[in-house]
Amino acid sequence: MEILVCVKRVPDTAENEIEINSEGNDIERDDLVYSVNEWDNYAVEEAIQIVDKVGGSVTVVTVGDEESEEVLRREMAMGAQNGLLLTDDGFEGADGKGTASILAAAVKKGNYDLILTGAQADDGAAEVGGMLAAMLDYPYASLVNTIETQDGKLKVGREVEGGNQDMYEIELPCVLSIQTGINEPRYVGIRGIRKVASVEIPEYGASDLGIDASSVGGDAAKVKRMDYFMPEMGEGAEMLEGSTEEIIEKLIEYLKAKGGLK
Amino acid sequence: MADIFAYIEHNQGVAEDSALELLTAAKKISPDAAVTAIVMGSGGDLDKVCNEMAASYNAVWKIDNAAFSFPDAEAARKALVNILPGDCVLLVPHAHLGMDLSPGLSIKMDSTFISDIVDVEGLDGNTLKVIRQEFAGQVSTHVHADIANGAVVNVRPGVFQPDESKAGGGEVVDKSGDLGDVSVKRKYLETVEAEAGEVDITKSEVLVSVGRGVEEEDNIETIFDLAEAMGADVSCSRPIVDAKWLEKPRQVGTSGQTVKPKVYMALGISGSFQHMGGVKGNPFIVAVNKNPKAPIFQVADVGVEADILEFVPELTEKIKEL
Ligand SMILES: Cc1cc2nc3c(=O)[nH]c(=O)nc-3n(C[C@H](O)[C@H](O)[C@H](O)COP(=O)(O)OP(=O)(O)OC[C@H]3O[C@@H](n4cnc5c(N)ncnc54)[C@H](O)[C@@H]3O)c2cc1C
Numbered sequence: 001m002e003i004l005v006c007v008k009r010v011p012d013t014a015e016n017e018i019e020i021n022s023e024g025n026d027i028e029r030d031d032l033v034y035s036v037n038e039w040d041n042y043a044v045e046e047a048i049q050i051v052d053k054v055g056g057s058v059t060v061v062t063v064g065d066e067e068s069e070e071v072l073r074r075e076m077a078m079g080a081q082n083g084l085l086l087t088d089d090g091f092e093g094a095d096g097k098g099t100a101s102i103l104a105a106a107v108k109k110g111n112y113d114l115i116l117t118g119a120q121a122d123d124g125a126a127e128v129g130g131m132l133a134a135m136l137d138y139p140y141a142s143l144v145n146t147i148e149t150q151d152g153k154l155k156v157g158r159e160v161e162g163g164n165q166d167m168y169e170i171e172l173p174c175v176l177s178i179q180t181g182i183n184e185p186r187y188v189g190i191r192g193i194r195k196v197a198s199v200e201i202p203e204y205g206a207s208d209l210g211i212d213a214s215s216v217g218g219d220a221a222k223v224k225r226m227d228y229f230m231p232e233m234g235e236g237a238e239m240l241e242g243s244t245e246e247i248i249e250k251l252i253e254y255l256k257a258k259g260g261l262k
Numbered sequence: 263m264a265d266i267f268a269y270i271e272h273n274q275g276v277a278e279d280s281a282l283e284l285l286t287a288a289k290k291i292s293p294d295a296a297v298t299a300i301v302m303g304s305g306g307d308l309d310k311v312c313n314e315m316a317a318s319y320n321a322v323w324k325i326d327n328a329a330f331s332f333p334d335a336e337a338a339r340k341a342l343v344n345i346l347p348g349d350c351v352l353l354v355p356h357a358h359l360g361m362d363l364s365p366g367l368s369i370k371m372d373s374t375f376i377s378d379i380v381d382v383e384g385l386d387g388n389t390l391k392v393i394r395q396e397f398a399g400q401v402s403t404h405v406h407a408d409i410a411n412g413a414v415v416n417v418r419p420g421v422f423q424p425d426e427s428k429a430g431g432g433e434v435v436d437k438s439g440d441l442g443d444v445s446v447k448r449k450y451l452e453t454v455e456a457e458a459g460e461v462d463i464t465k466s467e468v469l470v471s472v473g474r475g476v477e478e479e480d481n482i483e484t485i486f487d488l489a490e491a492m493g494a495d496v497s498c499s500r501p502i503v504d505a506k507w508l509e510k511p512r513q514v515g516t517s518g519q520t521v522k523p524k525v526y527m528a529l530g531i532s533g534s535f536q537h538m539g540g541v542k543g544n545p546f547i548v549a550v551n552k553n554p555k556a557p558i559f560q561v562a563d564v565g566v567e568a569d570i571l572e573f574v575p576e577l578t579e580k581i582k583e584l
């Protein structure tokens with residue numbers, strides 16, 4: 001099975017406090033630790049496991065700049081055979097639809113049976129996978145947490161409310177968005193990344209993909225982010241201050257009063 | 263102003279809470295717009311939902327077809343493309359169904375998709391102004407969307423107050439005949455119910471809930487120690503279950519359990535809406551987090567800025583001394 005996995009380079013929110021820059025038009029990116037979107041790691045692991053079972057190959061693709069190459073290498077160190085970087089000055093400022101259009105053009109250039117995305121990324125839109133499927137006219141299932149390969153189709157589970165699982169049969173080729181927990185992504189060390197450091201990663205721009213950059217980039221974006229701001233604290237929590245001992249004392253008083261201690 | 267529609271999620275003849283939240287969102291987009299509820303399903307329960315919605319919405323479109331005996335987004339998308347006016351605004355709850363349905367629907371309708379909005383600032387000509395969050399709720403953004411060709415807007419459940427005014431008095435119109443072909447390449451087989459666990463956290467009065475801030479599996483022990491000292495049960499956020507450190511029935515959230523404790527203690531949990539979506543009944547929330555800007559502090563009653571790995575054992579000791 002030929003599998004394409006879409007991955008995005010994102011600031012690691014578990015590692016960083018996200019701050020807004022002084023102009024309010026972006027977050028402070030200088031000291032950010034970047035990594036691959038959490039959900040995408042699960043998608044790549046799943047693709048590798050499928051190929052281990054039924055044969056084929058895994059290609060990881062990202063729309064981004066030169067720095068995005070590092071996430072491709074990281075996923076190749078996990079075991080993806082090929083990487084593909086979609087980059088062009090004209091792609092800058094693409095919205096979710098623009099990103100999906102660029103990915104759709106790359107899909108059409110290849111010959112893939114299965115396309116995986118993460119369920120969502122840092123912008124939290126959870127949109128690229130579903131858009132991509134619609135553009136390609138492929139069937140789609142989101143929030144997938146089990147995949148079983150069958151002849152010409154897959155049996156997949158979608159994780160829904162309450163942790164219940166809706167089971168579907170879906171024809172190939174198709175697009176699936178992957179939910180965390182579907183597997184346990186393997187660890188990649190520095191050594192693994194070094195091994196793939198010199199592997200050639202092809203770069204495609206707008207003309208290679210046969211698309212007009214002005215139809216996918218910032219100028220075409222119908223959804224525009226105007227600024228960043230910190231959400232109003234509202235009433236917010238009463239922050240307990242003082243020495244640890246004082247804080248604990250106050251907290252215990254609250255817990256007693258609210259029935260939190262038995 | 264284009265027509266506004268709301269996709270009604272319902273279950274066993276009862277509309278979900280989101281149904282009346284969407285109405286509030288619609289009125290914030292345009293106070294005088296006529297808003298139509300779309301109710302898709304099959305068989306007996308459907309009329310009940312339609313009548314319930316007619317009290318609140320200006321009109322109800324009933325779509326009765328065996329293909330919707332189970333809410334299948336693939337088939338729903340095909341039907342909606344055929345029946346909705348091309349330049350309309352469709353509001354959909356940003357939950358498991360909406361994530362499946364909406365992004366592709368916007369492409370098929372050639373309209374604009376705006377995902378997971380948490381507030382509406384209003385409509386200015388063809389520009390819809392909304393508020394979204396990014397980076398798991400750590401920052402907000404003002405978003406302007408060009409909706410001249412219509413829009414599909416996913417609305418975060420639980421953030422808009424439900425519109426209880428029942429000022430609709432709409433008529434139910436049966437649109438089932440206009441669907442066209444709804445055959446799809448994805449077939450629903452069955453729903454596998456989540457397994458029950460050794461503890462039923464939905465019944466717990468006091469929950470000590472642990473998130474990714476616990477950092478390592480070995481540290482979970484300290485959380486159980488605290489829970490034991492307090493006489494509480496242990497619950498957790500999703501990443502703890504994904505890592506297989508705790509079992510799924512302990513997960514609080516939209517894809518886990520809905521809990522209604524008196525006291526909820528969130529330790530190293532950032533407070534994503536999918537997590538907080540499972541915390542109901544207005545409990546007293548205590549949050550301990552090392553990041554003073556963590557979104558959990560916006561919803562907690564009492565907050566402590568601390569490293570849980572240091573704070574929790576000390577708290578446990580003090581409680582044991584009582
Ligand atoms: C400089 C800059 C300016 C931007 N301006 C705007 C703007 O004006 N308006 C706007 O709406 N957005 C803007 N964006 C956001 C950008 O286009 C987003 O990548 C897109 O909206 C999807 O992000 P998401 O996190 O919501 O993806 P989701 O839809 O939540 O991601 C789901 C999955 O889609 C795949 N995916 C997402 N993005 C990529 C990618 N780049 N490459 C490969 N796979 C991917 C991954 O598999 C991911 O797990 C801007 C981004 C940058 C860097």
Ligand SMILES: Cc1cc2nc3c(=O)[nH]c(=O)nc-3n(C[C@H](O)[C@H](O)[C@H](O)COP(=O)(O)OP(=O)(O)OC[C@H]3O[C@@H](n4cnc5c(N)ncnc54)[C@H](O)[C@@H]3O)c2cc1C
Pocket residue numbers: 013014119120143358398472473474475476477498499500501502513514515516517518519529530531532533534536537540550551552553556568569570571
């Ligand atoms: C469709 C869907 C359904 C979902 N359903 C659920 C669900 O049911 N339940 C759920 O929980 N999530 C769910 N999620 C995932 C959700 O979006 C978040 O990713 C998740 O809730 C984050 O968990 P967390 O707060 O533990 O981790 P993070 O967001 O990584 O937060 C960890 C927090 O710990 C703090 N921290 C780190 N170290 C320490 C320390 N030593 N001491 C103190 N604080 C520390 C950090 O500052 C941070 O605030 C769902 C996602 C999707 C897409």
